[in-house]
Amino acid sequence: PPTVSLKSRAAVARAHNRTAPDFVMLSFFDGLGTAFMVCDNYCKAHNLKWSGASWEIDKDLESLGAEHFPQVTLRGDFEQEDAATLQKLVEELDPSGRAHIVIAGGPPCHDFSRIRQDAPGHAGHEGSKFTRFAQLIQSVEKSWGRSRAILLVENVIPQNRADMRKVERMLDAPAVVHDASDFGTISRPRVWWCRVPWQEIAHRKDCPFNLRWTTMQGIPRVHFDVDKDKLDSFDTEGLTLPRCLTDEAKPVPCLTTPSDDPQGRPAPRSSKGKISSEATQRWLADKRRYAPWHYESGVMMMDRDQRLVIPPANIKEQWHHLPKGDYDEFDLSHLEDPDEHWRQSRVMPHPEAKDASIEPGLRQWLQVWSELRDAVAQQIEDLVDDLQEDTEAWYANLAPHFLQKNELYVKDKLRRCRVDPCWEAMAQEIASDVTKRRMEGPFSSPASRAEDWRRSFANATVGAKDSPTYHDISAYVQLAVAIKQKHPQAQLLIWGLDHEAAYRQLAAEDPDHTWVIQGVEISVHDSFVKVSGTAARRQRLDEDLVSILTSNRLPPNEASSLAGRL
Template sequence: MPRKRHVSDKIDDILLSFFDGVASAGLICDEIISQKQQRWKGFAWETDKDLKSLLEEKFPQMQHRGDIDADDPASLISALHAIDPSSNATIIVAAGAPCPDYSRIRANAPGVSGDEGCKFLRFAAFLKELEASWSYAQAILIVENVVPDNKRDVKFFEEKLSAQAVIYDSVDLGVISRPRVWWTRLPWQELSNRKDLPRRLRWSTYFGVPKVAFEQPKDNLDSYDLGNLRWPANVAKQIRPLPCLTTPADDPAGRPAPRSCRGKVDSQTQSRWLDDNRRYAPWHYEEDNMFVDTRDHQRLTLATAEIKEQLHHLPVGWTAIANGWRLGIAKWFFIFGIFCAQVSSPHAAIVLESPRWQPPPLGSSAIATMATLWVSAPLLNGPGVPVFDDALDFSAIDNMMEHWQASQTALHPGQSAPCLEPGLAQWLPLWQHGRPHLPTLRQAVAEEVVQLVEDRQEEVLRWHTTLEPHVQSAYSGKSGKCTMQLPIIVALAAQFGWGDMALFEEMQSGFPLLGAVRPGLGWRLRSDARYATPKDLAAFFVENHDFVQQRLRRGKVDPCWQAMAEEIAADVAIGRMEGPFEAPASWCKQAGPLPMFAHAAKLLPAPSGQAPCSFAFAVHQVGSDGDEKIRRAEDWRRSGTNATVGVPDTPAYHGIDAFIHLARALRRVSKQHGLQLWGLDHEAAYRQLPVENPCRTYVILNTPQGPTETEELADSGFLSAKTLCGALGLKFKDSKAQPPARQQKIQGVILDLGDNDVTVAMTPERAERIDNQLKQILLDNHVTPREASSLAGKLQFVVQSLFGKDWQLTDGLKEALAFMRMKLQTSKPRVLCYEVTERAVIYADAFFELEGKRYKTADHDEVPSWGNRPPASFRNAWGFVVRTSGRTFFAAGSVPFWFSRHFAPKRAYIYMLEIVAQLVPLLALQTALPTHILLFIDNEPARRALTKGFGNCKNLNRLLQVAWCLFEKQGWWPVWQRVMSSATVSDGVSRFDFAFAEKHGWEWCSSEYDALFQRLLSAVLAFPEGEL
């Protein structure tokens, strides 16, 4: 007889499911672990009788433990030991604590202090004691809850659970919105650099909290069984997803409407909501959010339990309760948790035949010494995962008391912790620990690399001969001597654990510029579909040919053609480019040589087959030396080349902020003075590297003839980097090298690192160049879309409103541009402190009366009729509350008629009221305010006007410009944040209701407000000569 197969009793995984609900966690575990052909058991905590029965029916391998408050960790550990005596199983902790006390749909959500909300806190305490007592490895943690009304709760539970929070919204699957917070212990930063993930991750933020999306297809609407119902119009027409499903109200009288929708519900929706006894929030009863019963006279109805199950990706018939986790989302947190708990797959094999040496003992080799420092963690590249911003966005809070309390701990952005990308965050503690030895170690590493290059030259030369001719030429030029030491780079990368060895395959064969482009290591996935559907190459070749003929017929010559011709000729001379070529026979014009250059004076034979082309155009830049430089670029967008590209991610960009954050981080860990900057400029940058197919990179040039560290370490860092990269074949421009210095020019900006702060100033050359551009636009009285886009990036103000049919400038924009010209000449450098200890918080509000009814400035769109009276005659009032230096001030008043009459248009009047409300406390407390100021404003258009700085009314523009001149003069850094009208503490003050202020002992801010308005009006009318 055949031997009976032995079935092991070993348990591989144990699920601990707290607040088990509809057993979503068990369903996910059963699917995932069964696929792995492993055995699992579990324990569940649930008090609802029906839910307990559901679990017992579906998962007999799970034991019920009832109410978590009646349990204790010691008892649970005994139960775990009974089923897993060796304590080797993987523990998965899943929890979905009761959410009503955290939800925004509840009036005055109490959070952790609520009867249900405190259960979350007790669970966290239970888990902490449990993990401190058992002998298991760290548990896989998946904890979910609603996005809390108070964002501080997110951070609070990060600390309590020793976990990191991310947001996931099932709106990514296209049918229903369900933003939820997930607390896990996943190493997100490390995952951003791995190529073997179960799903690619896309990152963004949600009110300052990192938001993740697992790349997966959207739900197919046809796969749903709706019975005799039809999808709501919003879903069927892909207008917007369904609102988040919630449990029905416990109270027989239903639940009140959330504050955010009060007064905004139409009468029919209101009627349906009341008829259903207010079981759900009113938005569920909006016509376009309701299903249609095709068998009952097109009657509007809510989703049935069976449909809700499908919306949650539960099996149909799982439970009539039909609420729980969205399985299509939740399962990926489980999958990633199990994935990270396993031994990671080995890195891709080294693509070049190059031995990887084993590091000798610590200290016997400088390279090996550095490599051993990185053994414990992989090198991280790219921007990584968004971090939870310390300066929280409170705009979702709609309760005044809660917002006021939250603002007490609110941070100004200047007080947030320095934001370093993951690689720098890894490097900083190593730098701090090894500072005394770094100069010696850096020099030793550079010398070893130089010696390594000398020792392995024969190997590198043999490798060079195996390359395609165009790749050989890219790495050797006309001299034929190979400068790129790729075999050595590969070996070093492998030794240091570089996570993208496939990159070196492209360095060897050339980089593709059409078609699919491989994602970069650690780069974030794009949030749009710009390159998601690349154009077919055959269609591109036809369109590109037509494009080339159109451009050739125009024959427009770039004024800087000579400079570009010199650059092209120089690239040909060193073997980086080939040409010039004869034109293909199908072209409408013939090509010509560059007779002024001997090596480019003769045409090469025309390319055979497809020859896609782009046109060269000049890019004007200001170099680090302050001189203007002309660079050649190719128009890949208009030529259609970019449309063929399929790329999922977007490259990282380092602006001036990156240097400032790094300087702040260094000052936090090292109080020594003397920070310095240094820089090296790659010669020809990416043009040092080969393309995969040179036949797809032709360029046409029309010619007139026809087609940061501290001072004692900076020198070693600069010299070592220059030596090491040079030895490996990465070329730098000696003329553009910036040796270590306290002050450097970077990206057209002067960066000066002081002992306590960093000073940022625009270079005079860049200011002059932008001023000339602005002056020409004002003289021409028009701006093209391309110029507008350029200005938007340089001046950071919105230009969409300036586009008329003939691209003429509006009067408001003319004034804004003139103001920018003035500030380019007179602006003061910006000073940013490394450490900010104090900030002021300001709430300001205003309203006006029309026909006996008061309107907040934020509600001006609700005015039924403005009548014939000029707005300046309306009764108005302003009020403010200021917290600074441990004291709280308040005041209220009105804008005088003689002031408001200068802002006659209705919209200008509205903006004026809100902006004046913000300026009055700044002027009244001018000498008492610190540099960093956080201001809350309930009018979004006014907030944008304050931050962008121009409108359509002349005097309103001047008011804004006077304000910004004051901010600069005082050295203030004001930051405005949107606040709901119901949450601003200045609302009562503006209505001359001082009860709350007096109850809390606030101080009345005495000032000569009429004189203050007179000063302000005089400055506005006399601007630019007038000032505050």
């Protein structure tokens, strides 16, 4: 008989430890995934391993993190967690129980920001998330049977210092201020709650930097003795650096996010009397997108035509020591000068030169489709053939459930329906379009829109535990680009449901590939698409409008019908 050799427990443990992580990074309010970038860089430099999980509800940011760190577990909304689920997650990420747990977080700052005239702090809708996050960390650290986590939580310097003290007590972590201006390029003062034994490490020989302490708004501020950024290391893409950096050796002021409000954001009370009239004019001309101090000439960049511009995103990233984005900053929607719009558009990369931007699920499907599509399709066809008799027998024995309901529904609709006065003209149009092969039908079975499955009661024959993702037209475009990049010779025929814009009209290269909309003529030209009503449709609308004006009467139901036709 064959022999069986068993490994000792020590051997199994050694094998397991070779793959066990040294760090587990738990990143809450993950944003751009900076915590994972720092952890990954550190572990690579020291030949260490790490695993992680992120909590982020913004789908674009979640996709960005998944693209750069596919090994990270995506958890979505942190408010769906409790101590038990977090403990289970940590055990899954670190079965050996030996990894250092790092908790990083940047809760929303809107309700604490000093830019707001009356910041509500923890009492605000967003600010209250900070409290619940701290309570979650409290509860999990009490229950998981491990050492306390390495903690790195940051936020803006709050209006009310009591908000900061509350977090100190809940996380048992003293607050200190650190400002990125130590590197000389940009100011970004932030409060950090961490459990660093500052007094101890300041006197240790292995401390990587000399520390110096001051205060900022009454809060202890730590300075790191680091090398200043070299201005020639930034790729400015032809723009001139701000005068505050080149001539005055002062950092650029702290950046603010663009306003979500089309009307812009009001100026903070703290800026009253401090903004020059020229900067105020530029701020108003830019529809108050950013805080007004960003429009001072000394902190703006200058293009080749000696015009002042707000620093683009890829330069802001470099100032914050983030890797320069692999995208091109070409959002031209804010440009009102047609000459500037034309100059910028001339250097835009062609869309075909960029990699397709598709979500992780579609990217995973594309890989499977590329390698297995032919084999899987053949197996499905064989399975359908093998089960054809069983399927027919099953269908023949079905109780006449949804067919009866559908018949009753159709009869009820026919009893209550009102014959449209334009039925004859519409019928003639449809018959004409069918003759010209611009419309197909009639069919032996109804061919209708997706929601008519509900009316036919066909949904009653199946059960589903989830709902498929509805992709808009951009997802299909990106999917087509991805397929062509992977298989340039592929002949594409993509069908999809444009759920968000179901009635949007798209130009077709060949009009013979399209179906005609009833009563509408579509003509495709080299540089434009013309959509207009047919002569018969225009005549009917004219007659209806004359009748309404003559009788001075328009019931609500007729008004609704007319609105849909205009």
